[in-house]
Amino acid sequence: MDFLSEVEKKLDLPPAEKAQVMRELRSHYEELRSAMIASGVEAAQADQEAARKLGDPADVAFRLQSVHCRATWKTALLTALPLAAMLIVSLAKFPLMQIIWGAHAQRSAVYEYQTYVLIATAVLGVIFLTGSIRELMRNRRPMWLATWLAVGVRELVRAGHRLQELTNWIEGQRMPQVGIFPSVVFQILVVGLLAMAMFRRSAKWFLILGGWTLLTEVIYIAAPWASLNTGWFLAFLLLVPAPLVMAVALGLFARHPYGNTASASLFLFALYVSVSSFSMRDSHWVLPLANVLPPIVIVMTVLAYARSSTWRRKLAILAAGIVVAGMADLVIVISGYLAVHTAFMLFWVILVPMLFERRWSGRRPELAR
Amino acid sequence: MSAPTELVKGNAVVLILSVLAREPMHGYRIVRELDRLSEGYFSMAEGTLYPHLHQMEKDGFIEGYWETVSGGRERKCYRITERGMSELARRREELHEFHSRVNRVLSVIPEAR
Numbered sequence: 156m157d158f159l160s161e162v163e164k165k166l167d168l169p170p171a172e173k174a175q176v177m178r179e180l181r182s183h184y185e186e187l188r189s190a191m192i193a194s195g196v197e198a199a200q201a202d203q204e205a206a207r208k209l210g211d212p213a214d215v216a217f218r219l220q221s222v223h224c225r226a227t228w229k230t231a232l233l234t235a236l237p238l239a240a241m242l243i244v245s246l247a248k249f250p251l252m253q254i255i256w257g258a259h260a261q262r263s264a265v266y267e268y269q270t271y272v273l274i275a276t277a278v279l280g281v282i283f284l285t286g287s288i289r290e291l292m293r294n295r296r297p298m299w300l301a302t303w304l305a306v307g308v309r310e311l312v313r314a315g316h317r318l319q320e321l322t323n324w325i326e327g328q329r330m331p332q333v334g335i336f337p338s339v340v341f342q343i344l345v346v347g348l349l350a351m352a353m354f355r356r357s358a359k360w361f362l363i364l365g366g367w368t369l370l371t372e373v374i375y376i377a378a379p380w381a382s383l384n385t386g387w388f389l390a391f392l393l394l395v396p397a398p399l400v401m402a403v404a405l406g407l408f409a410r411h412p413y414g415n416t417a418s419a420s421l422f423l424f425a426l427y428v429s430v431s432s433f434s435m436r437d438s439h440w441v442l443p444l445a446n447v448l449p450p451i452v453i454v455m456t457v458l459a460y461a462r463s464s465t466w467r468r469k470l471a472i473l474a475a476g477i478v479v480a481g482m483a484d485l486v487i488v489i490s491g492y493l494a495v496h497t498a499f500m501l502f503w504v505i506l507v508p509m510l511f512e513r514r515w516s517g518r519r520p521e522l523a524r
Numbered sequence: 525m526s527a528p529t530e531l532v533k534g535n536a537v538v539l540i541l542s543v544l545a546r547e548p549m550h551g552y553r554i555v556r557e558l559d560r561l562s563e564g565y566f567s568m569a570e571g572t573l574y575p576h577l578h579q580m581e582k583d584g585f586i587e588g589y590w591e592t593v594s595g596g597r598e599r600k601c602y603r604i605t606e607r608g609m610s611e612l613a614r615r616r617e618e619l620h621e622f623h624s625r626v627n628r629v630l631s632v633i634p635e636a637r
Contacts, residue, residue: 176574180571183550186552186597187570209571210570211569214572218572221575222578464582
């Protein structure tokens with residue numbers, strides 16, 4: 156395959172933008188080739204030499220892709236797909252079932268609800284994680300990988316929690332919080348080991364992340380969970396393992412030669428977006444709204460992210476999405492946790508990756524490599 | 525002898541702006557001019573020029589336009605903007621400062637015997 160067709164094959168841009176880029180590259184290629192033929196080089200050799208002078212087509216295509224970061228509608232829809240799937244599951248779950256069965260659900264209804272959520276989340280998790288692992292094994296970083304991986308991991312983790320909750324319900328226990336600790340401890344160990352693997356070349360960061368993993372495990376095993384209220388419980392669940400998750404995100408996307416910081420932000424965004432289910436109350440109109448409005452904002456945010464044409468705009472869109480989804484959440488269900496969650500998202504999803512980019516890579520965060 | 529790739533990459537913006545500050549040019553000619561002015565020192569994989577040009581266009585340092593030349597061949601030319609001129613002045617100043625400091629540090633190294 157020649158230089159131009161290989162670049163064309165690898166560029167995933169809207170047709171008009173792609174045509175302009177290819178037109179310019181073709182013009183350079185032809186001028187290079189004509190100059191060589193004019194200097195006495197044979198046509199076939201001129202073709203080879205022109206391609207050699209233009210460089211590695213994969214590298215050129217990747218750099219062009221980084222600058223022209225506006226995705227095609229196909230890629231944009233693929234990127235938003237996991238979050239849209241979450242929205243569909245959300246549409247069909249607890250609020251609607253509660254409306255059907257009345258505010259105080261019977262034990263069998265709760266059992267069916269739990270089973271439904273378990274199966275739905277497990278299926279979503281397997282689908283999106285399988286797709287992501289395939290790309291990771293090929294060492295590629297397409298835009299959609301960030302949301303697929305985040306939602307795949309997140310839904311499988313939720314399926315694990317649901318399985319334990321379901322077991323608790325069957326055994327007649329009403330409070331499922333304590334039941335999730337063994338799986339949380341295991342998950343943190345996995346995330347911690349992954350984070351350490353990502354930063355294995357830096358002894359300092361390897362040790363810091365190892366220490367943090369150990370500390371997190373100790374906190375989860377030894378903390379007096381029974382005496383904590385739900386707010387503190389959720390805050391612990393969110394904040395303590397966050398540095399480990401950040402290390403994995405940066406290692407997978409920001410530090411990868413074919414990745415970038417905005418993709419790390421998108422990954423964290425898809426991982427941390429609120430699903431609202433923590434703050435539901437027994438009001439028939441609030442529950443469906445709380446489950447639908449913020450996820451719609453989230454899906455629209457991801458579509459806008461994919462279709463925007465600069466990395467700076469992409470980060471601004473993510474920040475706007477976090478604020479709007481957070482406000483939608485807060486208007487529907489007044490909750491201190493949601494306010495903390497929105498502030499955390501803004502800091503952790505937008506600011507920290509940008510600071511990382513500036514501090515460790517010495518690049519302007521909005522610039523492609 | 526050619527410059528290390530990382531050095532060229534790191535200074536690509538200022539090099540391209542310097543060439544375009546003289547007159548508008550298309551990509552092929554920018555490469556040739558850089559090659560000529562630096563006597564072959566700043567050679568690069570020519571395809572990698574375009575990501576730089578497109579990023580600079582997005583940043584508003586240069587603007588591109590298509591022109592048709594003899595033989596009906598089309599090419600995209602770039603001209604430097606006001607913003608590009610001030611960016612060039614800023615970066616040139618920065619580079620001068622950097623070089624003078626490096627030279628000052630290097631000058632204290634004793635001559636090899």
